[in-house]
Amino acid sequence: MGSISGEEIAPWEKAEGVAKEERILVSVRVRPLNAKEIEKNDPSDWECVNDTTIIFKNSLPERSAFPTAYTFDKVFGHQSNTRHVYDEGAMEVALSVVNGINASIFAYGQTSSGKTYTMTSITEYTMEDIYDYIKRHEEREFVLKFSAMEIYNEAVRDLLSTDSSPLRLLDDPERGTVVEKLTEETLRDQRHLKELLFTCGAQRQVGETSLNEMSSRSHQILRLTIESTARGFMGKDSSSTLLAAVNFIDLAGSERASQVSSASNRLKEGCHINRSLLTLGTVIRKLSKGRTGHIPYRDSKLTRILQPFLGGNARTAIICTMSPARSHIEQSRNTLSFASCAKQVATNAQVNAVVSDKALVKHLQRELTRLENELRYPGSATCTHHSDALRDKDAKIKKMEREIMELMQQRDLAQFRLEDLLRAVVDERASRQWEESSHLSVSHARSECEDGVSIYDTSNIAYQIADLDSSRFDMPEESNNYKYNLEIPSKMKSHLRSISSPTLTEQKLLQGREEIVEATHEDSEYHCKEVQCIEIHAISTSRSDEFNLLMSDGSDSLLALTDEDRLGDPAPQSVSDTHLKPAMEQSIDIATRTTDNIVKPCPDASSPLPSVSKVMNSRELVLARSRSCKASLMNTSILSLLENVEQGKETPPETFLKESPGRPRFSAENETHSVEGSQASEKLTSNDTLQNEDIKTVPGEADANLSTSFSGTNEMDECHCHKQLPSYQVGFLICA
Numbered sequence: 073m074g075s076i077s078g079e080e081i082a083p084w085e086k087a088e089g090v091a092k093e094e095r096i097l098v099s100v101r102v103r104p105l106n107a108k109e110i111e112k113n114d115p116s117d118w119e120c121v122n123d124t125t126i127i128f129k130n131s132l133p134e135r136s137a138f139p140t141a142y143t144f145d146k147v148f149g150h151q152s153n154t155r156h157v158y159d160e161g162a163m164e165v166a167l168s169v170v171n172g173i174n175a176s177i178f179a180y181g182q183t184s185s186g187k188t189y190t191m192t193s194i195t196e197y198t199m200e201d202i203y204d205y206i207k208r209h210e211e212r213e214f215v216l217k218f219s220a221m222e223i224y225n226e227a228v229r230d231l232l233s234t235d236s237s238p239l240r241l242l243d244d245p246e247r248g249t250v251v252e253k254l255t256e257e258t259l260r261d262q263r264h265l266k267e268l269l270f271t272c273g274a275q276r277q278v279g280e281t282s283l284n285e286m287s288s289r290s291h292q293i294l295r296l297t298i299e300s301t302a303r304g305f306m307g308k309d310s311s312s313t314l315l316a317a318v319n320f321i322d323l324a325g326s327e328r329a330s331q332v333s334s335a336s337n338r339l340k341e342g343c344h345i346n347r348s349l350l351t352l353g354t355v356i357r358k359l360s361k362g363r364t365g366h367i368p369y370r371d372s373k374l375t376r377i378l379q380p381f382l383g384g385n386a387r388t389a390i391i392c393t394m395s396p397a398r399s400h401i402e403q404s405r406n407t408l409s410f411a412s413c414a415k416q417v418a419t420n421a422q423v424n425a426v427v428s429d430k431a432l433v434k435h436l437q438r439e440l441t442r443l444e445n446e447l448r449y450p451g452s453a454t455c456t457h458h459s460d461a462l463r464d465k466d467a468k469i470k471k472m473e474r475e476i477m478e479l480m481q482q483r484d485l486a487q488f489r490l491e492d493l494l495r496a497v498v499d500e501r502a503s504r505q506w507e508e509s510s511h512l513s514v515s516h517a518r519s520e521c522e523d524g525v526s527i528y529d530t531s532n533i534a535y536q537i538a539d540l541d542s543s544r545f546d547m548p549e550e551s552n553n554y555k556y557n558l559e560i561p562s563k564m565k566s567h568l569r570s571i572s573s574p575t576l577t578e579q580k581l582l583q584g585r586e587e588i589v590e591a592t593h594e595d596s597e598y599h600c601k602e603v604q605c606i607e608i609h610a611i612s613t614s615r616s617d618e619f620n621l622l623m624s625d626g627s628d629s630l631l632a633l634t635d636e637d638r639l640g641d642p643a644p645q646s647v648s649d650t651h652l653k654p655a656m657e658q659s660i661d662i663a664t665r666t667t668d669n670i671v672k673p674c675p676d677a678s679s680p681l682p683s684v685s686k687v688m689n690s691r692e693l694v695l696a697r698s699r700s701c702k703a704s705l706m707n708t709s710i711l712s713l714l715e716n717v718e719q720g721k722e723t724p725p726e727t728f729l730k731e732s733p734g735r736p737r738f739s740a741e742n743e744t745h746s747v748e749g750s751q752a753s754e755k756l757t758s759n760d761t762l763q764n765e766d767i768k769t770v771p772g773e774a775d776a777n778l779s780t781s782f783s784g785t786n787e788m789d790e791c792h793c794h795k796q797l798p799s800y801q802v803g804f805l806i807c808a
């Protein structure tokens with residue numbers, strides 16, 4: 073008597089229905105030679121050499137094409153009893169049913185091979201073990217139901233009913249194929265089961281064949297369904313029920329119809345039997361190659377009913393029975409071939425946990441309530457969850473958009489910087505060319521200096537941008553050097569920067585120039601001069617006349633100025649003092665002081681003083697002033713223009729600027745800035761009165777002379793020009 077070794081499966085396994093794939097348990101049982109076979113001296117050609125291998129021991133030449141050894145999960149020789157077959161080849165699979173796993177035990181073989189003999193005992197053993205298990209597991213409540221049917225000539229018949237009319241097969245969406253109106257008896261006890269088993273045996277179709285006087289001519293299917301529930305959880309919502317069934321299938325003989333009695337009824341039975349068995353063999357063979365393609369379960373009622381237990385959600389054991397007699401060698405080989413295919417079939421059994429009706433009702437009620445709440449309150453938990461998810465995604469999208477914008481800004485900034493650098497390179501080249509051009513001019517001027525004419529070397533001009541308040545005609549300490557300090561108020565500087573909106577290129581240009589000036593400052597051989605405003609207390613027409621005379625004078629005589637004159641005393645000078653000087657000297661002085669409104673020489677005492685008058689007289693460099701208060705030292709190339717101005721011809725200041733060859737070759741953009749800056753400075757000048765008391769400039773006095781002589785610009789524009797020039801424009805003028 074076997075015992076049930078399996079413990080109740082873990083709750084999580086029940087809940088999750090853990091699937092377990094395994095192959096069909098296949099065993100072969102070889103019965104002893106029966107009396108007839110012994111009588112016919114039919115030798116036994118098969119021998120079980122061990123628990124798993126059976127060999128064909130006859131070495132007849134004609135049999136050499138077939139294998140002589142077969143290996144299965146278990147093989148049982150003629151000496152093995154049915155209990156041993158059950159224990160080794162069926163019990164484990166059959167008793168899975170108590171753990172909620174479907175199971176099937178097949179008996180397959182030719183007629184009189186011992187199928188019924190084996191399956192009857194195995195069914196009884198299983199029933200005994202199940203009841204024994206139930207007794208040992210009183211914590212669970214078991215419900216056992218038993219049903220029995222046979223398929224005879226492809227007709228399903230209820231073996232527990234006296235009604236022999238065939239039953240229909242129905243396809244249930246949840247349970248699969250079911251037999252309509254099949255009797256299912258709930259077992260009261262083990263005794264009740266034995267009675268039902270006896271009834272089935274009595275109801276089953278039997279007939280006499282040439283091989284078996286009590287041959288079973290049908291396929292018998294006994295089904296025991298076990299439903300179990302833990303007693304402690306019964307009636308509770310969390311309770312679950314295990315529901316599974318075990319099938320005991322005693323197949324009809326697999327022999328050919330011709331091998332049985334030649335009686336007409338047996339021949340017909342054989343045709344139907346073979347049809348079902350042929351389909352079963354096809355299904356097993358296809359399943360052995362995997363679950364691909366069509367599996368012809370519906371080709372026979374046998375396979376249709378057993379579909380869930382063939383290669384599906386069930387553990388399966390097949391016991392193939394065979395006769396050892398040489399006379400049955402062909403059927404025995406067919407049986408072994410079938411067993412070999414069945415051995416390759418994998419099943420996928422899982423625990424079948426069934427929710428109790430009460431628990432199912434409770435679960436459905438909760439689900440219904442939840443759905444109603446969602447409909448009533450859109451902002452319920454589920455909706456809120458979705459809203460949160462959408463909000464998170466929106467936030468991520470916005471964050472990514474911000475990152476994209478930042479990257480685009482960085483890209484634009486990089487492009488802007490690149491353009492600035494390129495522009496700076498171009499301007500630097502222009503600056504170098506301008507510098508070279510200036511050097512040429514200076515060289516020319518130096519040659520003039522060697523002749524005693526003072527020329528302001530533009531390369532030695534230092535641009536000192538400082539507040540007027542602090543500059544106050546600073547005289548450089550360096551001897552032998554001239555400095556040109558363009559004193560521009562800080563307010564003006566900032567204004568110039570703002571109105572001209574100097575680009576990076578312009579800033580670099582200015583910086584470059586300042587560096588050039590500073591570099592040349594150390595090596596400068598010339599004295600510095602200071603651009604400053606000169607206070608003129610009165611307008612002297614004589615000065616203007618003298619200046620005009622000076623300008624019209626083509627003499628190249630050198631008019632040396634005194635140190636005092638050269639120093640350009642910032643103190644206001646009275647008109648009376650001027651009249652005391654000789655006419656020519658006065659004229660020169662006037663011209664010098666007038667021009668010193670823009671450029672005031674600050675010579676060192678020991679150095680020869682560059683003469684502005686010489687500049688004028690030589691017509692090589694001319695102090696000019698544009699309408700927009702641009703003081704310029706212009707070379708002879710624009711002298712003709714000045715002459716035209718002197719003659720009353722109007723020449724736009726822009727023309728002066730643009731046509732000045734010594735002017736740095738700035739881009740059109742810079743020129744635009746220059747003009748705009750100049751015009752803007754005019755606007756600024758009108759509101760920007762001089763605060764420095766030391767520098768008293770009377771609007772329209774000294775500059776008015778120039779205005780009258782050159783361009784006739786208005787007095788307001790002229791008077792503050794030296795304070796308004798953008799630094800680079802001042803540079804243009806000086807360098808020109």
Ligand SMILES: Nc1ncnc2c1ncn2[C@@H]1O[C@H](COP(=O)(O)OP(=O)(O)OP(=O)(O)O)[C@@H](O)[C@H]1O
Pocket residue numbers: 102103104106181182183184185186187188189190284286287288289323324325393
């Ligand atoms: N292992 C066995 N040991 C002793 N006797 C056996 C064994 N197997 C079968 N027999 C006997 O052989 C005879 C035929 O057995 P059984 O009826 O079980 O064959 P079967 O395969 O069911 O045939 P059928 O398909 O015709 O019903 C029976 O009398 C049975 O007692």
